[in-house]
Amino acid sequence: MKNSSGYKWYRPISVIGCAAVVIVGCASIPPPTEQIAVAKSALASAASVGGSEYASVEMSAAQEKLDRAHQAMEKEDYENARWLAEQAQADARLAEKKAQSAKAQKAANVIQDDIRVLREEINRKSK
Amino acid sequence: MKKYHFLPMSLLAVAVLAACSSLPPNNALLDEASNDYSKAKASPQVTELAAIELKQAGDSLDKATHAWKEREDRALVEHLAHVAKQQVAIAQETANQKAAELAIATSSAERDKVRLEARTREADSAQRSAEAARQESEASQRKAEESQRSAETSQLQSEASQRQAIAEKQAASDAHLNTQVARQQAQDAENRSRQLEVQLTESEAQLKDMETQLKGMEAKKTDRGMVITLSEVVFDTNKAQLKSGGMRNVQKLADFLKKYPERKVMIEGFTDSRGSDSHNQSLSDKRASAVRTALLEMGISPERLTSRGYGESFPVASNDNAAGRQMNRRVEIIISDNSGNITPRE
Numbered sequence A: 001m002k003n004s005s006g007y008k009w010y011r012p013i014s015v016i017g018c019a020a021v022v023i024v025g026c027a028s029i030p031p032p033t034e035q036i037a038v039a040k041s042a043l044a045s046a047a048s049v050g051g052s053e054y055a056s057v058e059m060s061a062a063q064e065k066l067d068r069a070h071q072a073m074e075k076e077d078y079e080n081a082r083w084l085a086e087q088a089q090a091d092a093r094l095a096e097k098k099a100q101s102a103k104a105q106k107a108a109n110v111i112q113d114d115i116r117v118l119r120e121e122i123n124r125k126s127k
Numbered sequence B: 001m002k003k004y005h006f007l008p009m010s011l012l013a014v015a016v017l018a019a020c021s022s023l024p025p026n027n028a029l030l031d032e033a034s035n036d037y038s039k040a041k042a043s044p045q046v047t048e049l050a051a052i053e054l055k056q057a058g059d060s061l062d063k064a065t066h067a068w069k070e071r072e073d074r075a076l077v078e079h080l081a082h083v084a085k086q087q088v089a090i091a092q093e094t095a096n097q098k099a100a101e102l103a104i105a106t107s108s109a110e111r112d113k114v115r116l117e118a119r120t121r122e123a124d125s126a127q128r129s130a131e132a133a134r135q136e137s138e139a140s141q142r143k144a145e146e147s148q149r150s151a152e153t154s155q156l157q158s159e160a161s162q163r164q165a166i167a168e169k170q171a172a173s174d175a176h177l178n179t180q181v182a183r184q185q186a187q188d189a190e191n192r193s194r195q196l197e198v199q200l201t202e203s204e205a206q207l208k209d210m211e212t213q214l215k216g217m218e219a220k221k222t223d224r225g226m227v228i229t230l231s232e233v234v235f236d237t238n239k240a241q242l243k244s245g246g247m248r249n250v251q252k253l254a255d256f257l258k259k260y261p262e263r264k265v266m267i268e269g270f271t272d273s274r275g276s277d278s279h280n281q282s283l284s285d286k287r288a289s290a291v292r293t294a295l296l297e298m299g300i301s302p303e304r305l306t307s308r309g310y311g312e313s314f315p316v317a318s319n320d321n322a323a324g325r326q327m328n329r330r331v332e333i334i335i336s337d338n339s340g341n342i343t344p345r346e
Helices: A002-027 A033-048 A056-074 A078-126 B002-021 B028-042 B044-049 B051-069 B074-215 B244-259 B277-297 B322-328
Strands: B219-222 B225-231 B265-270 B305-309 B330-335
Touching (some): A033 A056, A033 A078, A056 A078, A078 B074, B028 B044, B028 B051, B028 B074, B044 B051, B044 B074, B051 B074, B277 B305, B277 B330
Antiparallel strands (some): B225 B330
């Protein structure tokens, strides 16, 4: 019987311990300093290639998420800060790519226009 | 003891899992990312040109899907899904960029080719127009040369015409001169002919006058000219003395000779066949000479007077009868032409 009562007393403690382990495991997320730095760098890079012009939605989203990541860092909400930083980085990289792609497409179009104009010139002159 | 330790932990794990599985099975954002990824994966352009980016997107999507399957926190799933979705978009854009860059590379080459063609055509065109201009210039030059030639030809023709005109003028002038000369000649000829006519008229008149004058002397026209025959009756028989009647005839002749000083006379004496030849010759000489002497006495110069006796030669009638013999006894006076010539007796 004594064994039975001892068992009863230990059970809640083990449950609490277990929960504490889970909580500590969750709370042991380090501050995402690196992710924020990468996101910031990506945003700067995107801005340098004209991301605001060619991908304004992605750029503003990235900027907003980076800002919120900073706020989360201040609140020590590291998990949220990391997610925001990661998303900001993805958004910024997409903006950069969009800008680069749009520029390349523009350049390609310019050349196609050049070719068209030259062909018209040839046709006009050969008449 | 150990048995009791495991049980609450297992229960807790089951409780946690049960709590997770109670979340809605579908996540809209994850589905969206998954859809985008499927499309990107189906595009050969993306798989070829953005393989690395697509792989990263796929890894992110796997993570998100895993989290979703593990019933992780919805915020975590949606976070991972968002990252995956953005990475798919990045892969897409990377592929677009590379495609555009490839297009730039190929169309740059094409543009260079077309530009070269255009310049070549331009050059050809310029050359053609230059050639055309050259030909045009040549044509103008040829035309100019032709004009010049034709001008030269014209000039030549003109010169020829001028020469011809000059020649014609000359010819005309010559003709005119000729005409004048001819006219002059005609005039001269006319004058001469008129002169001749006058002369003729004169000589005719002279002749008529002469004839008239000589008529009294019984002159006769013969082949040798005018011949006056003085018959025997003007002389005494066998004498060379002119009778007075004979002297009148000689006087007429002297008058005639004075009037026509260019004329000369040949005096010839003849006899009949009676008597000796020498007597007849002498008689005929004397009688001819008597006429000459008479004319000399009448003032006719001696160089105009020639006399000769022929005896009984050249009878003009028969000596068989008295009438014939009388006709043979005669003196013939032959009057010369204007130049003083007398055809001598053969």
